[in-house]
Amino acid sequence: MSILVIGSTGTIGSLVVEGLARHGASVTAMVRQAGKASLPDGVNSVVGDLNNVATLRQAMAGVRTLFLLNALAADELTQSLQALNVAREAGIERIVYLSVIHADLYPNVPHFASKHTVERMIEKLKMPATILRPAYFMQNDISIQQVIEGYGVFPMPIGPKGVAMVDARDIADIAVAELLRRDRAAEPLPSVTLDIAGRDVLTGESATAVWSKALGRPIAYCGNDVSAFEAQLMQNGVPAWMAYDLRLMMDGIQQVGQIPAAGTVEQLEQILGRPMRTYAAFVAERVQQTNKH
Known part of the structure; x- marks a missing residue:
């Protein structure tokens, strides 16, 4: 019997695989192609595809515990529902599913709505699961670091409401x-739902200020124009459907924010046995790494 990690090669999934391996767990990573992924010693791999039910059945045979992370995809809902249905068929009763914070408050954002539907499936079918609902990943900002440093602009239009950014390492x-x-x-x-969010609630302006301090020079906030954000994504080669999804997400972040309930961070720190990482520490680490190269 083993723990199967679906989404094992991405930012979160690879850290989950490494963490489980460090704890001596029996881990199997589901990968799309044999031999492509670099896995820790002792971790097995199985080839599978979320769009292929037959491969999911093969991957889940003999599995005791499932971690399901579904990357942003046009057919994310179908993929997730298929995976969980196959898990039910296989008799898996130990599940951890990676959703997103406030999935129910962004009804028009495709990947949020997909995750909320999956949450409702888990609830209605009484599947024993932990639903993890992380806020905006700090690691999202690795993709914009060159823009920040090269052009002196923080280009992520997260707006004024507030986002309790969380480090991917803490999520994992x-x-x-x-x-x-x-x-x-x-x-x-019993099933539980955990919001995963950082202690600091950041706005577009305050996140920009963190970069200004770390770089020792003024950085400007790009403003809240989500149309320009969508256009820039497409200019950088992001598929149109994904750019529009992310535009809708940013609009939702500006309107709703991503702020956890009182006591959330304390609960998470009790699970971790240490403080959550801060955005200031993450940015300082990124700047230091860049300066080394």
């Missing part, structure tokens, strides 16, 4: 803790 560590808790339990555990 919490996922690992929940996977191990469920996997090691004698019986399937």
